[in-house]
Amino acid sequence: MSDLDKPDTTTDLTALTADLVSAFVSHNKVGTAELPGLIATVHGALAGLGAAADTETVEAFHPAVTARKSLADPDHIVSMIDGKSYSSLKRHLTAHGLTPDEYRARYGLPSSYPMVAPGYSARRSELAKTIGLGRKPKGEIPVAASAAKPAKSGKPARKPRTPKAAPAA
Known part of the structure; x- marks a missing residue:
């Protein structure tokens, strides 16, 4: 790229500064003594915007321990965020917004x-099995089998519905 193709940033900042200051002065009362300070402040702010964008980098996260x-x-998982031991990372991650x-x-x-x-998960699984979670109760008929055989009785469960009479026209 030649020098003619590159935009001149100082000229661009000067033009932007002039536009901003002239717009501000046309709508606000500014004394002649305050004008150089206003121009310097606006130019500095515009120059700072370009510099802030250049220095901004993506934050790299370094784990506290290896995987x-x-x-x-x-019995514990060590967090890579702070290096502390936890049985479950779910609440810890939520506290850090992850x-x-x-x-x-x-x-x-x-x-x-x-x-x-893994040890915590195994203990919870064993506890659930000892109290009988995940098993069907003994001696009861499964719901699907009882629904398939309707109970027969001598009379119907309720009286049949009589149709309404047609309205007179």
């Missing part, structure tokens, strides 16, 4: 990375 170390203990998928994406974890410690 392997975070799963080393079967979903499990966002957490996995932020630290480059596979979709199979657990959010609950």
